[in-house]
Amino acid sequence: MAVTVIRDKCIGCKICVKACPFDAIDMDGKIAVINEKCTSCKVCISKCPVEAIESDAKEVAEVVDLSAYKHVWVFAEQRKGKIMNVALELIGEGRRLAREIGEDTKVYAVLIGDKVETLSAECFEYGADGAYIIEDNLLTNYTTDGYTKVLTDTIREYKPEIVLFGATHIGRDLAPRVAARLNTGLTADCTRLDVKVSSYIDYAKKSTTLDTSDLDPASDDKGLKQTRPAFGGNLMATIVCPRTRPQMATVRPGVMARREREAGASGEVVKVNPTLSADDIRTEVLEVVKSAKEIVSLTDAEIICSGGRGLGDASGFELMKKFADKVGGVVGSSRAAVDSGWIDQSHQVGQTGTTVKPKIYFACGISGAIQHLAGMQTSDIIVAINKDADSPIFEVADYGIVGDLYKVIPQIIEEWDKAEELYEATLDRSAE
Amino acid sequence: MAFKIIVCAKQVPDTNEIKIDPVTKTLVREGVPSILNHDDANALEEALKIKDKHPDTHITVVTMGPPQAKDMLIECLAMGADDAVLASDRALGGSDTWATSNALSAAVEKLGDYDLIFAGRQAIDGDTAQVGPQMAEKLGIPQVTYVTEFSIDDDRKKITVKRKLEDGYELIRIKTPCMLTAIKELNAPRYMSIGGIYDATSKDIPTWGAADLGVDPDKEVGLEASPTNVFRSFTPAPKGKGMMLTGDTERELADKLLIGLKSTHVI
Numbered sequence: 001m002a003v004t005v006i007r008d009k010c011i012g013c014k015i016c017v018k019a020c021p022f023d024a025i026d027m028d029g030k031i032a033v034i035n036e037k038c039t040s041c042k043v044c045i046s047k048c049p050v051e052a053i054e055s056d057a058k059e060v061a062e063v064v065d066l067s068a069y070k071h072v073w074v075f076a077e078q079r080k081g082k083i084m085n086v087a088l089e090l091i092g093e094g095r096r097l098a099r100e101i102g103e104d105t106k107v108y109a110v111l112i113g114d115k116v117e118t119l120s121a122e123c124f125e126y127g128a129d130g131a132y133i134i135e136d137n138l139l140t141n142y143t144t145d146g147y148t149k150v151l152t153d154t155i156r157e158y159k160p161e162i163v164l165f166g167a168t169h170i171g172r173d174l175a176p177r178v179a180a181r182l183n184t185g186l187t188a189d190c191t192r193l194d195v196k197v198s199s200y201i202d203y204a205k206k207s208t209t210l211d212t213s214d215l216d217p218a219s220d221d222k223g224l225k226q227t228r229p230a231f232g233g234n235l236m237a238t239i240v241c242p243r244t245r246p247q248m249a250t251v252r253p254g255v256m257a258r259r260e261r262e263a264g265a266s267g268e269v270v271k272v273n274p275t276l277s278a279d280d281i282r283t284e285v286l287e288v289v290k291s292a293k294e295i296v297s298l299t300d301a302e303i304i305c306s307g308g309r310g311l312g313d314a315s316g317f318e319l320m321k322k323f324a325d326k327v328g329g330v331v332g333s334s335r336a337a338v339d340s341g342w343i344d345q346s347h348q349v350g351q352t353g354t355t356v357k358p359k360i361y362f363a364c365g366i367s368g369a370i371q372h373l374a375g376m377q378t379s380d381i382i383v384a385i386n387k388d389a390d391s392p393i394f395e396v397a398d399y400g401i402v403g404d405l406y407k408v409i410p411q412i413i414e415e416w417d418k419a420e421e422l423y424e425a426t427l428d429r430s431a432e
Numbered sequence: 433m434a435f436k437i438i439v440c441a442k443q444v445p446d447t448n449e450i451k452i453d454p455v456t457k458t459l460v461r462e463g464v465p466s467i468l469n470h471d472d473a474n475a476l477e478e479a480l481k482i483k484d485k486h487p488d489t490h491i492t493v494v495t496m497g498p499p500q501a502k503d504m505l506i507e508c509l510a511m512g513a514d515d516a517v518l519a520s521d522r523a524l525g526g527s528d529t530w531a532t533s534n535a536l537s538a539a540v541e542k543l544g545d546y547d548l549i550f551a552g553r554q555a556i557d558g559d560t561a562q563v564g565p566q567m568a569e570k571l572g573i574p575q576v577t578y579v580t581e582f583s584i585d586d587d588r589k590k591i592t593v594k595r596k597l598e599d600g601y602e603l604i605r606i607k608t609p610c611m612l613t614a615i616k617e618l619n620a621p622r623y624m625s626i627g628g629i630y631d632a633t634s635k636d637i638p639t640w641g642a643a644d645l646g647v648d649p650d651k652e653v654g655l656e657a658s659p660t661n662v663f664r665s666f667t668p669a670p671k672g673k674g675m676m677l678t679g680d681t682e683r684e685l686a687d688k689l690l691i692g693l694k695s696t697h698v699i
Binding site: 018021023035036037038039040041042043079141142144145148168169170172173175176177179180181183184185186187188189204207208209210225229230231233234235236237238239240241242243244282283284285286287288289290291327345346351352359360370371374377380381382383394396397398399400401402403404407408410411412414415416418419420422423426 | 445447462498520521522524525526528529530533556557558559560561562563564565566568569570574575576577578592595596597598599600601602603604605606607610617655658659660661662663664665666667668669674675676677682683685686687689690691692693694695696698699
């Protein structure tokens with residue numbers, strides 16, 4: 001049991017009961033008692049006014065020789081010879097983490113498939129120091145069994161310290177299977193990674209409510225701190241994997257920045273000879289079909305025009321489409337609009353949809369449920385248009401307009417091209 | 433011989449109902465209902481559809497959680513599952529996905545032979561989508577995740593599924609026994625029936641602790657055995673409130689917005 005209440009100190013104020021995100025504290029008369037739902041998240045410890053809750057969780061990694069594990073690997077997921085954007089993002093992020101670990105720590109792309117070596121050039125240009133090439137004609141299509149076997153074998157042989165995967169439908173199928181076979185930890189759908197404690201403190205101070213006073217910026221802890229949303233984005237948790245290697249994480253597409261492409265960059269190529277036979281693969285891929293429907297690249301969009309329940313009905317998305325076309329953006333939606341059947345799920349922004357951080361996010365008729373906010377609140381500029389002035393969306397909006405979106409949006413469309421003029425006019429006025 | 437299906441389910445707080453207290457910045461849990469996780473309801477529904485067609489199908493629902501999770505199991509029985517088992521023990525508390533999959537695989541193995549395991553893709557409280565694949569690995573069976581369409585041959589030996597991808601789908605053939613994880617698009621879960629509710633309340637739901645499961649709290653399950661630990665947790669910082677635009681006409685509002693956007697150089 002890691003978190004316990006010191007019975008003599010507890011004053012029965014129930015603050016911890018309310019603070020606990022997991023409903024893991026009950027009252028036994030006037031004393032708080034931790035129940036089996038406790039995940040040792042330690043929220044209660046910081047909220048207790050009388051320091052009556054303590055944790056005996058070992059925060060310092062047990063002394064296990066982890067030094068055999070070196071370098072950062074990125075699963076460079078490719079589909080039909082095209083590397084997924086998230087893999088390129090992770091190569092940039094992996095490089096940053098590698099350099100935080102040490103100057104001689106490298107980031108490697110891991111390419112799996114049939115005839116994928118040529119893709120290594122792109123990985124180098126986006127920052128990879130090297131690439132592991134795992135080729136076999138049995139790896140042409142992704143299969144859980146085939147990819148798990150060759151990747152696990154390669155990890156066992158070369159012992160990376162960190163392995164990152166994009167949190168795609170393939171990454172989230174493969175990574176848990178690999179982690180289970182290696183008996184190591186895996187953190188799902190991360191939105192922030194840190195190695196140095198000082199970097200973590202900087203992040204925490206800038207973007208969270210976390211009290212960092214007990215963290216030592218000079219600490220030599222180089223463990224991977226993996227931060228992810230839970231409870232539909234209501235809570236953020238930073239997860240560590242202190243005793244086993246490699247440290248593994250899937251990372252949400254669109255949250256990490258790609259490095260600037262350096263044309264002609266080169267790197268070390270390591271060819272791996274996988275041992276794989278047809279019997280190892282217990283599924284048969286009959287066909288892989290690219291959906292004919294419009295592909296919405298929400299993660300790449302600079303401007304997103306999202307509609308929600310406030311549109312009233314499916315036809316509202318016709319206006320959103322017009323709006324998006326005018327501003328050079330793509331159409332997004334809230335879960336409510338998807339659940340109502342007004343638009344396909346591929347447009348959904350939020351915790352269960354896509355996470356986005358465009359330059360401008362227009363939230364139109366979206367109330368701002370926490371799950372939605374979790375997927376868009378890091379947008380550079382958020383514009384909210386909603387009839388209800390009390391909508392939570394206005395709490396995160398840079399610009400809020402209380403009004404009828406069916407009247408406001410057509411005006412924005414009409415005035416869009418005149419923005420420059422309008423702005424110049426205000427400068428002229430202020431100069432006078 | 434009966435066709436045996438195991439459905440893995442989880443009782444979760446309805447995260448749609450969770451709000452943050454604007455003053456204390458902590459989660460407000462009061463009045464938040466506990467529900468059967470959505471994707472798991474889809475998993476159970478698909479199993480029930482097989483049973484509709486082949487009455488000799490036997491469905492057992494397995495969960496891990498606190499004693500209150502029995503309420504959710506009763507709901508599963510009332511929907512039409514035949515049996516339910518609860519893995520519950522203080523020693524299982526604080527398990528990460530690796531440790532959870534150890535406990536649940538042990539429960540599955542204790543149940544004996546099976547033909548098919550259905551799970552939801554992910555639970556709405558943790559959103560990890562890891563326990564299904566990790567159980568499949570521990571059990572040594574193949575898996576298909578993100579299943580949106582399912583059909584089984586009449587001899588119930590081979591299955592064809594559609595696996596959803598971000599940009600399309602894969603059509604996959606797989607043999608039993610295997611693990612499939614369901615997503616919302618797979619089906620529309622049925623409601624509990626009156627007769628089902630009546631029968632469910634009279635069924636015995638066994639509770640298995642770590643000892644019954646034969647799992648070691650020092651090495652396989654629980655907080656200490658889990659390879660991952662929570663380092664810190666916190667609520668996200670609310671973004672500062674921006675500017676509310678006012679104006680007499682929609683045109684004026686639109687103009688003010690565009691001037692604002694232009695002044696910050698985002699357009």
